[in-house]
Amino acid sequence: MNKVELTSNKFVKGLLVNRYPQIAVFIVMLAGYIFAILAGIIGTPVGSHNFSIVFVWIAWWAILILVAVPFFGRGWCAVCPIPLPGEWLQRGAVLSPPDKKPKWLNLRWPKALRNIWLQNISFLLLALFSSVLLTTPNVTSIVLAAMLFAAIGLSMIFERRAFCRYLCPVGGFIGLYSQAAPIELRIKDKAACVTCVGKPCYNGSETGYGCPWDVFPGGLTKNTYCGLCMECIRTCPHDNIAINLRPFAADLVKPSTRLDEAFKAFIMLGSAMIYAGVLLGPWGALKDAAYNVDTNAWFLYAIVFLFILFGILPGLFTLCVLCTQSFISLKQYFASLATSLIPLGLMFWVAFSLSFVLTNASYILAALSDPLGLGWNLFGTASTAWQPVLTSIIAPAQTLALVGGLIWSARTAQKAASEVRISAVPVILYALAATLLMLWLLL
Amino acid sequence: MTKRTVWLLLGLVALVVAFAPSPLTPDTSTHDTHVFRIEASQYAYNPGEIAVNPGDTVTIQLVSTDVVHGLYIDGYDLSLEADPGQTVTLTFIADKPGSFRFRCNVTCGAMHPFMIGKLNVGANVTLYRAIGLVLLGVVGAMMFAKRNA
Secondary structure, three states: OOOEEHHHOHHHHHHHHOHHHHHHHHHHHHHHHHHHHHHHHHOOOOHHHOHHHHHHHHHHHHHHHHHHHHHHOOHHHHHOOOOHHHHHHHHOOOOOOOOOOOOOOOEOOOHHHOOOHHHHHHHHHHHHOHHHHOOOHHHHHHHHHHHHHHHHHHHHHEOOOHHHHHHOHHHHHHHHHHOOOOEEEEEOOHHHHHHOOOOHHHHOEOOEOOOOOOOOHHHOOOOOOOOOOOHHHHHOOOOOEEEEEOOOOHHHHOOOOOHHHHHHHHHHHHHHHHHHHHHHOOOHHHHHHHHOOOOHHHHHHHHHHHHHHHHHHHHHHHHHHHOOOOOOOHHHHHHHHHOOHHHHHHHHHHHHHHHHHHHHOHHHHHHHHOOOOOOOOOOOOOOOOOOOOOHHHHHHHHHHHHHHHHHHHHHHHHHHHHHOOOOOHHHHHHHHHHHHHHHHHHO | OOHHHHHHHHHHHHHHHHHOOOOOOOOOOOOOEEEEEEEEEOOEEEOOEEEEOOOOEEEEEEEEOOOOEEEEEOOOOEEEEEOEOOEEEEEEEOOOOEEEEEEOOOOOOOOHHHOEEEEEEOOOHHHHHHHHHHHHHHHHHHHHHHHHO
């Protein structure tokens, strides 16, 4: 399938270039985000009746992992409200043309931290406390507020969206999985970028800001670090930026050789499997350990959690790739072949989320009418009883997701292996073993 | 064999694996009666997993040891609620084979949405079919790669 340029349509292009539609969505999102923070603090402590839990961890999560990431890649980042207040402060403007004079400190992000290790760590911090985070409204509020203030603070110290690019716990995995999405922002003609004077897409111009994600669009080869903010479409003087519809997983044809991205793939794969066992399994002791964060059982849980992510999964993977002979370094083909775990991990999360979301979706209606759990009935749906939705299709849908994920992963492994001229079979067997374990946990 | 024939063949085998009657169906001429006493406490059932054969009569005695808990069985759409210290009983015929989650349907605390148990009625055919499809998928991917090499 060839690429289809969506921005060749004047209506689509106009919608993306115009700042007003985007700002309208931003304002709604920011209002929702602030309301979620407030709801967690002043609303009922019962998670399943509080807007902050129901709309963040059921509604938003469902949209993110089942729709936004698989089909729109970093589409969520394009409308995420977290960087907005900081960015407005940083720019000293909301909509007006940029002032070239830098506000605040405007420092470059430290070179040693220009990777996603901090995002891996921030995700793990949330993941280890996820049982509390997913169920306790005020903890969700604290985390949402902390992310907002961290983004504001970093905007005042560093240039561009340092929080989104290097620290956001959600942005890390969205970036990883956005490589599988059938949508991309790319340049049309490389020669136009080479000869372009001033590179306004990166440095900004009177028509828009320099790339907030610190990316030079002319060098974009994958979706991972492009936040789809559309600034480069506004600033490019040569109309050389396009949003394309493309085949799924087009970025994975050229595998990454970065260890931070490889470990992100293991962290996400392992976390999906651990959550499937702990949250959806019938083992009460595991739930107790994961929830009671002030106990020895939680410390043991945390150690096992980290050992699975950083010891067992990458260790077994290393053993698998060692079965093959290659002319390149182990680090390089370890990272290249780990690319094949990206579609597998994404489909593991889809399968996990299907069960979690469909069985708890009915809380959304009740929380819509009574978002704080204070006895309101704004839309007449406050008394909607809990009822799992579509339970008969959960297992078949999960099976389809996991089978599809494994085939997709096997095809990616074959392509990655051919790039480094080694056999893909050990990696496919690794993915098969992980899929069988996930099937056992979910079905 | 042409590429198209191979795909057609794999597709047909996948359909058989997914939908053919299961050879694992147990003898349903005799039906047993099972009584399970399930203790519910934040946020687990004990036992967390119960197994019966299709057609068996199942009686669940739900006992709550701390706060009010419920038990809702996915697929069967049956539920019951137990106040602390009280025992409530539900009897039904396990006429749908498969593996079903049962979960608390009364908000009982923070981890309530994850208070889950498992009812197995006969063999977990869905899991076996899924394993078959997964293996078939890997074989298909390998064959596709070999042919393209």
